[in-house]
Amino acid sequence: MMHSKNYLLLLLLVFPAATVAQEPELIVEVDRQQLYLGESIIYNVTVNHVENPSVPQLDGFDDFVVDLQGQQSLNSQQITIINGRQRQIIRRGMLYQYKLTPNVAGDITIPAPTVVVNGDTLQGRTVPITVVAPEEQDTVILECSLDRENVYPMQPVTISLTLAVKQLPGEFASRSPLSVQAGDPVKLSVSWLDDAQVTEGLEPKQSWREILEPIVSASSRRQSDGLQINEIGSQSAFSLFERSRKTVFLPPSKRTTRTTMTGEDAGYVEYQLQRTFVPQRVGTFRFEAASIKGMFGTGESEQGLSGENIYAVSQPLSVTVKDVPLEGRPESYIGAIGMFAVTADVVPSTASVGTPMTLTLTVAGEGTLADLRPPNIDRIPGIAEHFRTYDATEKPIANGRVFTYSLRALNENITELPPIPVACFDVEKEAYVSLATPAIPLTITAAQQLATSDIVASQTAASNSSQLAVSETGLFANHTSLQTLRATNFSMKQWMTLWGMMIAGYLTLSVGVQRRQRLRADPALMRRRTARSRAIESLRNIRTAAGSDDKVSAEALSKVVAGLIADFTGGAEAGMTSVDAAAALERADVAEEIRRRVAVFMDQGDAARFGARSGAGFADSATITQDCERLIADLSRELEKRC
């Protein structure tokens, strides 16, 4: 199958090689070019043949909400040797994946991204897309609302989705409008119900499972009353229901009356979904539009209910999380937002002047700790003048933080550590709340007069206790680098197959080598193998010796034929006459015709040897040579078959 000349040898070598340099390029790809307003497309931008590229600039994307989904390194390096030519292929690049959500409908163009490479600006291509606006209709109405649009960090905000579906016409009016889709439930897409799409900085109060599990439709397998949400159960990797292909949810519903587009009142069934989020930081957070598509019953026909495919989309919403107010901010504010409690402890509570003591201040509760900082106890009256303080260290704990200060009493008149005031911002009250630790009784005595030896000992002890050492507790960190992340799938079966093939290949080669060596050890066989080539070589030598005279010796040619026969039949070449040759050929069962030709040819040689060269029946030199050549070919072919 593979000839040795064509083998592709793959080597990994460290010595230099010819590098195939390629021009930098910006590749743009989208997963589709037609979508509904409210839907998103995946937009891949690949910066190719660039080492350590900068992030592409997406200027002019005003018609889109752009969300960077992730990036992947495309760096690789290969060295190949093809037919002895070494070639090094180096790929350098990065793939950036975005989610683009158009804000407007119609035929629009995704602008070209740009990236700066070595001072030059590289531009990708523009991509035309079609954004289809939902048709005006009043059968399905999707509405989203927030209970408040401006909040402080840690102040919960609830988003509600109301799906109003016009009740079915005529005799079907009493049926649920989501129960007539005949096994193909309508599909609702709500990004804020998908944890993977929830904006960073918004902490859901309930998991999506807690919201959706209670409303799994009991009749989902038979009658399918309800709707699919975010394709859970069919595609979602987070599916609880691995065996179910289509999980159907039926949110709580109520029947209401609404005014239709024609101004008439009509009955609707309203379904509602809610989720509460707790903002963790200041900023503006966007909730993407929800959308629904599927077949809805809109009329009656002779066969029964008739329907239409409808796509509806809600408006996107956003909530602004504002920082705590500067006005009225107490000096003791430590950046805690929420409800917290503060405790303090001093160890030891009995000490002499100058002895180090440890003050532990614990702030714990419900709220955001992102900006939490240790209270500045230097400014607290009663501490500043009686204690020397040192910078605090901090350690996170569950729902809080522990600040540890080192203190030294400056005099023996101290009886307590004064209360430490701490202020937090209470989002419920939307006001600052002041807390304080209780005063801690202390007993401070005069400093002892130590002997020099005690001081030395003390210093030694202190240095020992503070000696740097590796902590034996705690876990080492995760492996986080994608560069080194590798899958190591292993199949023993494949390895065994490989080893079997290697051994089989070896055996095949080994048999071949042994056979060749055995053949080489047999002189008669080697003589037979080389007989034809030797005869041809002798003929060539005779021609060369004849030179321009073009006179060849019939006797010499006869000897060539005799030699050929002797080599094949294993006889002696010297002194072989035409009779001997004929006998040998007869023993070898050579065809009569060839035997006759050999006899005639060798007779000519004999005649030449005994002086009859100019006699009748002799052809010219060229003819004799050609005759000899043909005879050698025919004779060899025949003898190769027989011997």
Next chain:
Amino acid sequence: MLEQFTECCGRAGLVGAGVLLSNTSRRGHKSAKFDVVRKPLQGCRGFCLLSLLMLLATGCGTVPDLETSRRFQGAEETFATAKSADDFVQAAAQFQEVLDGGFQSGSVYYNQGNAWMQAGQTGRAIAAYRLAQRSLPRDPYLAANLRQALVKSGNAEANGKSILDYVFFWQNSLSYSEKAWLVTLLLICVLLLALAGQLVSFQTELKRINACVAVVLVLAAVSVARDWSQIELTKHGAIVASTVARKGGADSYEPAFNQSLVDGTEFVVMSEQSDWLQIQVVGIGAGWVPVRNCVTY
């Protein structure tokens, strides 16, 4: 595909194999004096190439695709921002999704083990660390975290070594796939030397060298076989919730041990019967435990 193979071998550190091929190739183009040698060596070259190409099929380490990368980063983010045990369980579940997606990586198992440890589920953490060790046998951080998990569960790693452990001193220092690579390279050496032994005049010396390499090959092959037996033929497990091992596969049987098996106790599965596992706790004995209180691998 070939480029992928080259890259793959680069990661596997097969520079030596490449050089070996290169030398063979050059030697094949020497003068006519070695004509007898040349053709078989050309065959050898093809044979070696074919063998190495087959290595591709046996699976080198593969890089994650975009979806896997995203899932991994998502799990890492969940881990990094986790505040409660439930959050760490969520992170462990997300790492499991990466694994369930077919991306079996020692690093993912290691991170999952850390998540389980932070969630307080020592048994699951030990199982994850053990699986990670199969791919990352020389990772000191993995070893340290596993040691902590074992200490936490009160099951320190056995110190006793058998004679086999001394003979196969590299057993725990090379991964399963590294041992397979080693066997492959040694096999190539043995076969090439055997083939060369039929062609050259100094056959005796070559045979002695080949015998030495063959001995190493046999040891490496036995080492792989030990891993195969341990990993593919033996099911291991760990207790994930304190449970009473019983003398039979039902709650009605008497306890098998004088104490409950605590979270993190490791065992070998001997047999399975409906919702119960017959297990062998190393150095203690056999008993039956409910499947719901175990994790097996």
